[in-house]
Amino acid sequence: EDKVVQSPLSLVVHEGDTVTLNCSYEVTNFRSLLWYKQEKKAPTFLFMLTSSGIEKKSGRLSSILDKKELFSILNITATQTGDSAIYLCAVEANTDKLIFGTGTRLQVFP
């Protein structure tokens, strides 16, 4: 059975801290891995990763994929209160379906 596991489930940090969110997967016919940020409404797209070892970066956020070890990490440096959200990892198989992990709830306090 396909599955995506995220850790930690919850994280509480102070502004300025750096955090690393983890995502491991076991999915047949892997095509890509995606990271989304979910605040009060629907998820907003962050990164799409298809190749191992190539870091994707957007401002203070970065992500990388390891297809041999079947995991990805999402790093956020110099966290701000606006980074507080649920971060979802999803894996897309050749069927176009997204399989989501349970998410990591990040809370950043001033």
Added chain:
Amino acid sequence: GAVVSQHPSWVICKSGTSVKIECRSLDFQATTMFWYRQFPKQSLMLMATSNEGSKATYEQGVEKDKFLINHASLTLSTLTVTSAHPEDSSFYICSATPQPYQPQHFGDGTRLSIL
């Protein structure tokens, strides 16, 4: 680009009522749209894949007669929750992608509360 709009954003209705939720791709055409359900403090679970001009494909455990999906045009898919009951209360979200191998983009979701 790649904007997905969902309507309504919030519905409260009595048990036994049928509720229709619309999902529109505003600036692209989508032959396929996806419907998800998210219960509190849980992740998104795929309910069904909506295919333009043909029948939807439902995930295991999702009742096709209860969750009717219609994808009559390349920019609109609808999900109708028939004879809704309190256990159907959830956050329903749709998604679509403008092209194959591109990220899925999500609508803002519909919070459904059945009294």
